[in-house]
């Protein structure tokens with residue numbers, strides 16, 4: 001979905017974000033996986049004071065309430081989404097929608113559980129870094145770990161009449177989301193990992209000696225060593241591709257006002 005007319009910058013940004021986040025609900029697998037994760041955590045949710053960071057439509061906050069949370073603070077900074085969440089969450093007396101940046105939110109009581117889905121296709125390219133700047137700490141964060149994996153493949157197995165070897169050759173240095181469909185891949189290794197305590201901003205990976213001329217990056221999200229979602233299985237996260245142009249690549253993430261900028265280069 002694209003906005004086709006000229007709008008004042010601020011309104012454009014707000015509606016653009018709304019459309020981006022509305023489209024995540026096309027991925028029913030993602031939502032179902034999150035709801036299943038909450039079911040599996042029901043004994044920790046019952047009686048707990050919960051925060052949902054970035055509640056969107058409020059489905060996760062609603063599930064926490066249904067599972068017996070004592071109170072849920074559903075924090076959403078986009079005013080359009082906060083309005084929708086307010087409507088969806090109105091049946092739950094113990095859910096409060098807070099229209100605010102999660103970094104500015106100061107809860108009036110101790111928080112037992114923080115639930116979030118701030119993962120980008122390259123792990124850090126959306127809003128995960130905001131969790132590094134909270135004014136409160138939660139006993140538990142759900143989910144609490146995610147990994148950006150890479151796999152090396154042979155471009156000849158992927159090219160077709162449109163994305164030819166010549167096209168791929170022109171893409172050196174660029175990370176292209178969804179260039180090819182997801183196929184189950186064997187990981188060559190981790191690029192980097194996030195846990196609730198660990199927010200790396202760079203990663204340098206040496207792939208010397210590994211064969212393949214096309215790189216694919218993909219995301220895996222875990223809680224208590226159980227995989228919750230994965231690129232391909234949840235369509236919200238597309239695989240990201242780039243042609244190989246060396247033996248050592250580097251990622252740098254620069255968190256900014258709106259999301260996080262990704263820098264990628266070949267250092268050898």
Ligand SMILES: C[S@@+](CC[C@H](N)C(=O)[O-])C[C@H]1O[C@@H](n2cnc3c(N)ncnc32)[C@H](O)[C@@H]1O
Pocket residue numbers: 017021024034052053054055056057058059060075076077078081100101102103116117118119127130
């Ligand atoms: C990927 S969506 C997830 C929505 C919801 N948690 C779910 O799983 O259905 C991320 C949401 O977080 C909101 N968001 C992003 N950064 C935020 C921040 N710093 N403070 C509050 N909300 C934020 C976005 O507007 C969006 O609604």
